[in-house]
Amino acid sequence: MTYLPVAPPAEATRWLGGDAGVSTEHATARLFCFPHAGGGAVFFRPWRRLLAPGVDVRPVVLPGRESRVRELPYRRVEQVLDPLCAALRPYLDRPYVLFGHSLGAVLAYEVARRLSAGPGRAPALLLVSGRRAPHLPTTRRLFCTLPDAEFLTALGGLGGTPPEVLDAPELVRLLLPTLRCDFELNEYYRPLPGPGLDCPVAAYMGADDPEVDRPELLGWHRETTGEFTMRVFPGDHFYLKGERPDVSTALQQDLTRALR
Numbered sequence: 001m002t003y004l005p006v007a008p009p010a011e012a013t014r015w016l017g018g019d020a021g022v023s024t025e026h027a028t029a030r031l032f033c034f035p036h037a038g039g040g041a042v043f044f045r046p047w048r049r050l051l052a053p054g055v056d057v058r059p060v061v062l063p064g065r066e067s068r069v070r071e072l073p074y075r076r077v078e079q080v081l082d083p084l085c086a087a088l089r090p091y092l093d094r095p096y097v098l099f100g101h102s103l104g105a106v107l108a109y110e111v112a113r114r115l116s117a118g119p120g121r122a123p124a125l126l127l128v129s130g131r132r133a134p135h136l137p138t139t140r141r142l143f144c145t146l147p148d149a150e151f152l153t154a155l156g157g158l159g160g161t162p163p164e165v166l167d168a169p170e171l172v173r174l175l176l177p178t179l180r181c182d183f184e185l186n187e188y189y190r191p192l193p194g195p196g197l198d199c200p201v202a203a204y205m206g207a208d209d210p211e212v213d214r215p216e217l218l219g220w221h222r223e224t225t226g227e228f229t230m231r232v233f234p235g236d237h238f239y240l241k242g243e244r245p246d247v248s249t250a251l252q253q254d255l256t257r258a259l260r
Contacts, residue, residue: 011086011087012086012087012088012089012090012091014061014067014068014087015060015061015062015083015084015087015088016032016041016058016059016060016061016087016088016091017040017041017042017044017045017048017058017059017060017061022048022049022052022053023052023053024048024052024053024055024056026053027052027053027054027055027056027094028054028055028094028095028259029054029055029056029094029095029096029097029124029255029259030055030056030057030058030091030092030094030096030097031047031051031055031056031057031058031096031099031255032058032059032060032088032091032096032097032099032108032111033047033057033058033059033060033099033100033101033104034060034098034099034100034101034103034104034105034107034108034111035059035060035062035101035103035104036101036102036103036104036130036160036238037102037103037179037182037183037185037186038065038155038160038161038175038178038179038182039065039101039103039104039160040059040061040062040065040066041059041060041061041066042059042066043059043241044057044059045059046242046243047248050248051251051252051255055255058091060084060104060107062074062080062182064177064178064181064182065175065178069174069178073177073178073181073182073185074181074185075181075184075185075188076185076188076189077106077107077110077185077189077192078192080107080185081110081111081114081192084107084111085111085114085115088111088115089115089120092115092120092121095121095124095259096121096123096124097123097124097125097126097127097255097258097259098111098112098123098125098126098127099127099128099129100127100128100129100131101129101130101131101240102129102130102131102186102211102237103131103182103183103185103186105128105129105130105131106131106134106186106189108126108127108128109126109128109134109223110191110192112126112197112199113192113194113195113196113197114194116195116197116198116199117194117195122199123199124199124200124258124259125199125201125202125254125255125258125259126197126199126200126201126202126224127201127202127203127204127251127254128201128202128203128204128220129203129204129205129240130204130205130206130209130211130212130237130238130239131186131211131212131217132211132212132216132217132219133216133217133218133219133220133222133223134189134190134191134223135191135219135222135223136216136219138187140210140211142183142187143155143183143187144180144183144184144187144188148176151176151179151180152166152172152176155179157210158210158211158236158237158238159236159237159238159241160237160238160241196223196224196225197223197224197225197226198224198225198226199224199226200224200226200227200228200229200258201220201221201223201224201226201227201228201229202228202229202230202231202254203217203218203220203221203228203229203230203231204230204231204232204239204240204247204250205217205231205232205233205239206232206233206234206235206236206237206238206239206240207232207233207234207235207239208234208235208236209235209236209237209239210236210237211237214232217230217232218230229254231250233246233247233250234246
C-alpha cells in the first residue's frame, strides 16, 4: 500500500523528533517513542536508522528539552495528554506502534488508551519498558522530593545520564528543573479514568533494573484483553542504550508480528 506524505500543522511537528539523516517517506508503519525522564529524541536516533525505511521512527519531544528547552515542562499526565494526542493524530495515517521507556511507558499507555477509545486508527501494539504496571503502587523512594545533591546522585545511579553531564554545574543547572518535573510527573502518576486496552502489549526490562522487578513488569498483562508478551534482557534500567543486537532483534520481531 502507498501512503501519501503527511503535511502536519507546525504545532504537531514540535512534538516529534527529526529525520536523523534517513529517508522514511515510504514507510508502511510508524513507531512513536516516548522517552525516560529528561530524555528526548536523540536517545532513539539509532532506532530510526535501524528500522528505516520500512518503519518511520518518531521520538516524542516533550517541553523543556532539546528544541523545546525554553518551554515549561509538564508536572502531571493530565496536562500533557490532550496536546500530545492532538500532535500525534496527523501522523496516524498508517499502522503504528507506541513504545515508552520508564516515564515514557505511562505516557505511551495513556496515549494508547486515548487513541483506542476515540475515532480513527488504534495502535497495533503498545510496547512498554522499564516501569511497573500502572495499577501498582511504588515501593521505592521518590526521586522528585530529594535535595539536589541526593537527586543527582540517585539519577547517576540509574546509568542514563553521562558522568560528564552531571559533573558540569552550568549544564546541571539548566537541566535540573526539567528533570525534577519529569520525575514528579512519573512518580505522582495515577491511571486516568477510562476503558482499558484490547491491543497487544509487550513489556521489556533489564534483569538488574533497580526500578522494576519481574512481577511488577508482569502486571502489565492486566492492562489489555489482547496478547501479552514479556522480555527480560541483561542490563540495568538503561539496558536498551547503545548497540544492543538482542534488543533490536526482539524489537523487530515484535513489530513484525504486530504489524503483519
